[in-house]
Amino acid sequence: MLCQLTASEARRQIAEGLITSQQLVQACLDRIAETDESIGAWVHVDAEGALSQAREMDDLRRKGRTLGPLHGVPVGLKDIFDVKGLATECGSPARKGTIAEIDCRVTANLRQAGAVVMGKTVTTEFAFLNPADTGNPHNPAHSPGGSSSGSAAAVAAGHVPLAIGSQTNGSTIRPASFCGIFGYKPTRGVISRAGVLQTSVTLDQVGVFGRSLEDVSLLADALSGYDPHDPASLARPSPCASAGLRRQPPVEPVFAWLDLSFNDKMSSDARDGINEILSGLGSRVERIEAPKSVNALVDYQKIVHEYEIARHLADDFEHHWDVISETLKPVVERGRSYSDEQYAEALSMVAGAENYFEEFFHDYDAIIAPSAAGEAPLKTDGTGDPVFCTVWTTAGLPAVNLPLLSGSTGLPIGVQLIGSGEHDDRLMTTAQWMVNSLAAAE
Amino acid sequence: MLCQLTASEARRQIAEGLITSQQLVQACLDRIAETDESIGAWVHVDAEGALSQAREMDDLRRKGRTLGPLHGVPVGLKDIFDVKGLATECGSPARKGTIAEIDCRVTANLRQAGAVVMGKTVTTEFAFLNPADTGNPHNPAHSPGGSSSGSAAAVAAGHVPLAIGSQTNGSTIRPASFCGIFGYKPTRGVISRAGVLQTSVTLDQVGVFGRSLEDVSLLADALSGYDPHDPASLARPSPCASAGLRRQPPVEPVFAWLDLSFNDKMSSDARDGINEILSGLGSRVERIEAPKSVNALVDYQKIVHEYEIARHLADDFEHHWDVISETLKPVVERGRSYSDEQYAEALSMVAGAENYFEEFFHDYDAIIAPSAAGEAPLKTDGTGDPVFCTVWTTAGLPAVNLPLLSGSTGLPIGVQLIGSGEHDDRLMTTAQWMVNSLAAAE
Numbered sequence: 001m002l003c004q005l006t007a008s009e010a011r012r013q014i015a016e017g018l019i020t021s022q023q024l025v026q027a028c029l030d031r032i033a034e035t036d037e038s039i040g041a042w043v044h045v046d047a048e049g050a051l052s053q054a055r056e057m058d059d060l061r062r063k064g065r066t067l068g069p070l071h072g073v074p075v076g077l078k079d080i081f082d083v084k085g086l087a088t089e090c091g092s093p094a095r096k097g098t099i100a101e102i103d104c105r106v107t108a109n110l111r112q113a114g115a116v117v118m119g120k121t122v123t124t125e126f127a128f129l130n131p132a133d134t135g136n137p138h139n140p141a142h143s144p145g146g147s148s149s150g151s152a153a154a155v156a157a158g159h160v161p162l163a164i165g166s167q168t169n170g171s172t173i174r175p176a177s178f179c180g181i182f183g184y185k186p187t188r189g190v191i192s193r194a195g196v197l198q199t200s201v202t203l204d205q206v207g208v209f210g211r212s213l214e215d216v217s218l219l220a221d222a223l224s225g226y227d228p229h230d231p232a233s234l235a236r237p238s239p240c241a242s243a244g245l246r247r248q249p250p251v252e253p254v255f256a257w258l259d260l261s262f263n264d265k266m267s268s269d270a271r272d273g274i275n276e277i278l279s280g281l282g283s284r285v286e287r288i289e290a291p292k293s294v295n296a297l298v299d300y301q302k303i304v305h306e307y308e309i310a311r312h313l314a315d316d317f318e319h320h321w322d323v324i325s326e327t328l329k330p331v332v333e334r335g336r337s338y339s340d341e342q343y344a345e346a347l348s349m350v351a352g353a354e355n356y357f358e359e360f361f362h363d364y365d366a367i368i369a370p371s372a373a374g375e376a377p378l379k380t381d382g383t384g385d386p387v388f389c390t391v392w393t394t395a396g397l398p399a400v401n402l403p404l405l406s407g408s409t410g411l412p413i414g415v416q417l418i419g420s421g422e423h424d425d426r427l428m429t430t431a432q433w434m435v436n437s438l439a440a441a442e
Numbered sequence: 443m444l445c446q447l448t449a450s451e452a453r454r455q456i457a458e459g460l461i462t463s464q465q466l467v468q469a470c471l472d473r474i475a476e477t478d479e480s481i482g483a484w485v486h487v488d489a490e491g492a493l494s495q496a497r498e499m500d501d502l503r504r505k506g507r508t509l510g511p512l513h514g515v516p517v518g519l520k521d522i523f524d525v526k527g528l529a530t531e532c533g534s535p536a537r538k539g540t541i542a543e544i545d546c547r548v549t550a551n552l553r554q555a556g557a558v559v560m561g562k563t564v565t566t567e568f569a570f571l572n573p574a575d576t577g578n579p580h581n582p583a584h585s586p587g588g589s590s591s592g593s594a595a596a597v598a599a600g601h602v603p604l605a606i607g608s609q610t611n612g613s614t615i616r617p618a619s620f621c622g623i624f625g626y627k628p629t630r631g632v633i634s635r636a637g638v639l640q641t642s643v644t645l646d647q648v649g650v651f652g653r654s655l656e657d658v659s660l661l662a663d664a665l666s667g668y669d670p671h672d673p674a675s676l677a678r679p680s681p682c683a684s685a686g687l688r689r690q691p692p693v694e695p696v697f698a699w700l701d702l703s704f705n706d707k708m709s710s711d712a713r714d715g716i717n718e719i720l721s722g723l724g725s726r727v728e729r730i731e732a733p734k735s736v737n738a739l740v741d742y743q744k745i746v747h748e749y750e751i752a753r754h755l756a757d758d759f760e761h762h763w764d765v766i767s768e769t770l771k772p773v774v775e776r777g778r779s780y781s782d783e784q785y786a787e788a789l790s791m792v793a794g795a796e797n798y799f800e801e802f803f804h805d806y807d808a809i810i811a812p813s814a815a816g817e818a819p820l821k822t823d824g825t826g827d828p829v830f831c832t833v834w835t836t837a838g839l840p841a842v843n844l845p846l847l848s849g850s851t852g853l854p855i856g857v858q859l860i861g862s863g864e865h866d867d868r869l870m871t872t873a874q875w876m877v878n879s880l881a882a883a884e
Binding site: 056057060064065066067068071084102103107108109111112113114225226227228229235236237238239240243422423425426 | 553
């Protein structure tokens, strides 16, 4: 099925003239038409725009022009990323019909890479916890996770090979885990957030979804780069995730498992699955008791996140309080209640975490951890607990979800690998080694 | 000599640990200290900043981080490009001490590529015709050309392997020709002008200088990409000049020589040199009488350029008329005198030229043309006539200066090749074929 191709394979077939971008985009549009009524991954599918971009990409190819790394490949964007001419509604009635006047940097980089912008995927309210109505493609009664609910669901459902999300806490890795796909959040500062909804200038990061390690690497590499319009953007060469995949580890990698205070929130099927992987890795994994300061990041993250969201979205809360959910309201009120001293302390603990982990990776290639508590919860129970991502996101570390397990009811469960900051290439080398060695052991 | 390495060679030696970026930057700083008093290529050399960037690039390498395509290589920027924290003075007292608050896109892309920002090079007044005091490294009594005077001189003098300029008429190709180096102006819209002095939104383009085709391609590729903040920026994959160099032409290329009304401005030594190249190419060159509409572009260019500069710099002219040169004042007055109808007609002729040349390159791989009238004029005689670049710049075509000839007094004379819009890769394939075949014939 065309609509289930990986992006890498689709790009190759387009480049070689075996398929056209128009055929691929049409196959994806057909798939969306058939299945999105029950899934609800999309806020807006720009069918006409996507077909017209596909025609342009096919045209460039026929003229012998240089092809982009995502030439002709359709991509979905979480509805917090600006796409010129389309609305950015951020999952809230407060932003209903707000048309973007200019592409955000991520969208611009997609066009530069030759990707086709397929439309906007569903986000939870302001990329926070109040669930949207999107269903998990593996079982629509269950949540796809959040806040990048539609992006993860769209890739899993065969709507698009690639999609873009964000992660302030666990909004990429957790939905990737629930939907059984690859998710990748690069090091903080590698992908620009200029033109994207800002919920936390300190914690917001961009993440991507795909059907293989190669795909998420290809997409993240196309999006990466210094942008002076994002204060967190790194003014130096970006790590190249794809280059990491082309490398073999010089020696077999060494993993760390951190015992963290919240690990008891794992379901038994997730615990069993991960234990099996850990024992397969044998002496390649070292079990470490996490220091208090690392456990404490969960509380500090909450202060930073809530303090900042209350301020960054102050306009929305002031003018549209009546349409803000009962999930978000108490968060905003708490956010307003923190003192500047509390906030400053929390910020300094976040900076400390970055330093801690810089040392840490002298001894380990990657941390292995759960991506989420277990299988996707029922939609009525929310989008799941992001806590299994909090520490790593807060420290700005690169993280990837590997869809390796399934739970007691047959829904997917992912495994998370976390790497050293700005060594995303090394994380990918390690991740690929692990996927291959598990496959060989089967 | 370290300071005379090509950028490609320097990058390789840095990547392999044979030299450090610090050593290279220091060698370039030493060379500047020794020679810039007589040349005057620099407005500001940021020695401290450059050494600190070099240390960072060396540090990243030692940590095993991904290297950029220009990792550790120093680059000079014409003083119309914003570099955060440095002044952008545009060659005019009107802009004295204007510190840039943010990097322009070109500077940002340099940092992303791992390049070291060496400082700001001399531009003529507002990148127009009034000469600066820079001397030609081959003979300081002569002009290096303009308006990118300092950038061309700095590369030729061994101050930096790479530099960035601009071209609204002939401001990259002409100084490259006078200074005996490679100059390359990519297709209009390939490199963003956001954060760069705007003299003509229609005609302004970014150009680059280097010591080899590989170098100018490497630099332009690192700078290229879609930027929604530049209205001319192309929202699709950029041509990859470097890829063009790695290719052999499928068949031997075919060239066009256009007989243009202003060709009689060529000096006899330039004419002789070019005629020798043309006869060497034999039946591979077709001589074509340029249609009237192409000759007329010179007049239409003038209207568009003057009309726009009068408006884009209205603030400077309003508040600093007393420091505007007697060369520029009549230009501004003429610019103000054109009617909107004259401007609109000129704009439509510019658009017509783009269409004409789109057809044209179905039959030819490149146009061969003079880069300038001949050798560099004396400084007292100005920066030379840009007319040999006007048609191609106005049509937005990619152009490259090849430093192939020398004139009757031993100063360099360049040959210009012009390619099809957005087929910069094909232009580079052709240029390399020509350079190689001339070398083989010697």
